[in-house]
Amino acid sequence: MTKPKVLISDKMDPNAARIFEERGCDVDVITGETPEELAARIGDYDGLAIRSSTKVTAAILDAATNLKVIGRAGIGVDNVDIPAASAKGVVVMNTPFGNSITTAEHAIAMIFALARQIPEANTRTQAGEWPKNAFMGVEVTGKTLGLIGAGNIGSIVAARAQGVRMKVIAYDPFLTPERAVEIGVEKVNLDDLLARADFITLHTPLTDETRNILSRENLAKTKQGVRIVNCARGGLIDEEALGDLLDSGHIAGAALDVFKTEPAKGSPLFGKPNFICTPHLGASTTEAQVNVALQVAEQMADYLVNGGVTNALNMPSLSAEEAPKLKPYMKLAESLGSLVGQLAHGNLTSIAIEREGAAAELSGKPIEGAVLAGLMRQYSDTVNMVNAPFLAKERGLDVRSIRHQREGAYNTLLRVTVGTENGDRSVAGTLFGSDAPRLVEIFGVRIEAELTGHMLYIVNEDAPGFIGRIGSLLGEAGINIGTFHLGRRETGGEAVLLLSVDQPIPESVVKQACALQDVKLVKPLAF
Template sequence: MAKPKVLISDKMDPNAAKIFEERGCDVDVITGETPEQLIARIGEYDGLAIRSSTKVTKEILDAATNLKVIGRAGIGVDNVDIPYASGKGVVVMNTPFGNSITTAEHAIALMFALARQIPEANELTQKGEWPKNGFMGVEVTGKTLGLIGAGNIGSIVASRALGLRMKVVAYDPFLTEERAVELGIEKVDLETLLSRADFITLHTPLTDQTRNILSRERLEKTKKGVRIVNCARGGLIDEAALKDLLDSGHIAGAALDVFAVEPAKDSPLFGTKNFICTPHLGASTTEAQVNVALQVAEQMADYLVNGGVTNALNMPSLSAEEAPKLRPYMKLAENLGSLVGQLAHGNLTQISIEREGAAAELAGKPLEAAVLAGFMRRYSDSVNMVNAPYLAKERGMDVRSIRHEREGAYNTLLRVTVGTDAGDRSVAGTLFGQDNARLVEIFGIGIEAELAGHMLYIVNEDAPGFIGRIGTLLGESGINIGTFHLGRRDAGGEAVLLLSVDQAIPKNVIDAACKLEGVKTVMALEF
């Protein structure tokens, strides 16, 4: 049997090639090729190992007739067309945790640079000015550090800050009180963090929920004299507002390793007093680059030689025997997790996955991972079935998998319940036939619906005329309804409407729906 053949197309630690060879793969290291050269070459390879330089486009994937796996040495995979790769049956892997220490240390380094104005002092000293009396820094000892995001990187920053004798407060919807105690930090809401923190560091992915999390309004609520560090993602901070508040002196200093638009060559922040920036260096250490190179080689070789799947972004962790039977359940589980994740709010402390009927006889771990992948996806762009359980555990979530032997109203049933400050929120689904997945209950209200594509969720008072009003609004807005599903607690009480539509629903339509008589809640959902 021929050995799997791997191409390393970007510069990475040479030990990666050795790992491929030791684990039974043939490997070529050919870097710096043009897209045309790569297209001509890629057809002979089973695996492609890359960093950020190689762009894996549709054209390259079309030419990659033997390709089985793409491995990205690092976190970001925006240089890979993942949907198209999935359609081609190509697994895409990354190494989401190899850069954690490096990024955390960069945030601490920038915090010190801000506290002691090191870049400005260095520049003037080297010009021969000796500005000894021109700089007055601040100590970090005894100061309060506010973490926005207390996951893998944020928790490392917290441990380093505690070692510096700082006080640490954190805002993170996934952080439980128990996990906060374990880390030695205080869990607070965002408003409290802004009012108390002397330094703020951000450690969250860029999602619809976190975009512009430090808006102008929130920046204005920060403690006067605060210093802000962002080594996470561009787009988390309103950069124009940050400049204005630096100019006014309300914010004493800011350090960015990331920008909303990169490469950042003409940012309005450039030249602003007390502003420091670096060109996205958070992961740029020798150790981090070695770690991610070795990790991606190990993961890819394991897949190509043994069929093992680790940190795959587009493939569940399933054996060949389990896959056919579990596949429809996996989709149902993922959609239920996504639904409750999109709808539930507040402090998310625990999640339970219950199986009864035929589902109780299936392996629980893959279904649990599928639920978590759907649930966590709104908070992390790179979440998948492999890393979702790890991310949930890291956040301190209490994950429970419950198997019921009882027989219920359905031959098979999955129920997902999330514990929040406002109480439990539960959804349930079943399979009709072998693979026809359906939602059958949402927050205690019976409703039958397929979860797919763009959907609109509405809670309203059960009263005559409402269906006509929402139908008229969508029709006048040019939005076509695909399916229409209704449920209610009782006549005249609370009702639920779940619509599938043919396009994403604009915000102005959501706002208009909120103003309709009898409406309590309106949300756009995506599956």
């Protein structure tokens, strides 16, 4: 039997190559090639192990005639064209938890550097000055640290901060009261965190929900003299507003390891008082580099030799026999999870996944993983069907999978119900013709719709003329409507409109829709 061939195209710990060889793969280590050179070579390989330097574009994938798996030693996969890889049937894996400790420690280091103004003091001392009286720092002991995001990395930061006697408060939509007690933090809302925190550190991915979470408006709500640290993702902070508030003295200091545009060679923050920056070093320690290299080699070798799938970003953990039958259910499950995740308000405490009819006869774990992946994707950009259950457990979510043998109105049905501080919210879907996923109920309202692309969800009073008003508004904004889906609880009562559009809906149009007569809620959706 021919051994699978693997190419390591970026610098990686040499033990990764050893693991591939020990597990039955032939491996070549060839780094620093141009895209043209890689395209000419890649057709010989079954696996490609990369870090951040290699760009796996559609052109590279077109030339990768034998490629079965791409393994990214690290979290981010911005350098991989995942849709193109999926179209080619290439599995894309990453190692989402291999550098958590390293990133958390970098954030803690930034907190201390800000508190004692270490970089500037070092520079002036080495320049021959002795500016002992120029730097009046602050103690971190007894200060309040505000975490925006209390997942894997955030919880490690909390533990380290508590070790130096900081009080830790946290804002995270998925943080349950039980999990907050477990990691020793106080769960708060965002406004409360902004008003109380002496230090704020971010540990959330960049999603539509978190983009610009520290906007100019929110930065203005912070406590006078706050210090802000971001070792998570660029784009979470309005950098121009941050610079203005550093100038004014409202913000006493800021430390960024990530920027909206990287490499950051012209940031408005450069030269600001008590501003510290590093060039995206959060994951850059010897230990982290070793961990992610070994993990990606183990995952890829297991897939190539045994067919095992771990931490895949574009496929579930499935056996070859289950995959064809489960595929349409996985799509339905992920869409329902994404829908309820985008629409449910308040902190989530539980999630129930119910299967009835034909769905009840299928394996529940892959369907559960798909629902959780759709749900958690609103809050994590590294989630997949393998690590989504771990992330849900980490946040203290009570996950239940329920199999009903009863016969209902549909031959097959999936129902997803989340518990929130505002009560339970439920959505349900079925398959048409055995392979076409459809939404059939949303929060108690019967409605039939395909969940795809960009959509707009509207709750309004059932009154004549509303459809014309919303149609005119979108038409005047140059937004083409693909489909209309209508439902209502009762005549003249609350109605639901779910429509698909050809492009993202600008925030200004959403605000205009909110102002229309009879409208209660407007929410853009993306699938």
